Amino acid sequence: MHLLLPLASILGIEVDELIENFKKNAIAWGAIGLFGLIGLAFLLVAAHTALVAWIGPIWAPLAIAGFSLLVALGIYVVIRIIDNIASRRAARRRHSAETTALVTTAAMTALPMVMKSPLMRSVGLPLGGALAALYFLSKPGGRSGRNSD
Secondary structure: OOOHHHHHHHOOOOHHHHHHHHHHHHHHHHHHHHHHHHHHHHHHHHHHHHHHHHHOOOHHHHHHHHHHHHHHHHHHHHHHHHHHHHHHHHHHHHHHHHHHHHHHHHHHHHHHHHHOOHHHHHHHHHHHHHHHHHHHHHOOOOOOOOOOO
16 A cells, blocks of 8 residues: 555545545445435335225235346346356357467477478478468458558
């Protein structure tokens, strides 16, 4: 922490002002949350009163509880679906990285044996260099011989 204060002053950041803004905003967000909960409680009371008049004093709380459980179940299902999608993407990325590492390791292992061959040195290296140059020159960011004027 002692290192952060001089670093912040070098960057022109007033730490006291940042802390004050954080406290002020934390109080504001706390107040918003509190009054939101109060509003939600009174909405539930009003819904209960209306449902008691419509379907009776026994079924009204059951209807509110059932609706609340249904919303909670819906949120749970959505969160599980999002987590499954994220884990599949992570597994796909991990599999791709492992495949790349395996291919790179195999190529690095085979390279000394392949380079011992005189045919590879006399034909393969020039051909590989030409193919690499063709690949890099044919990329959209590369120079393809066309003038961009």
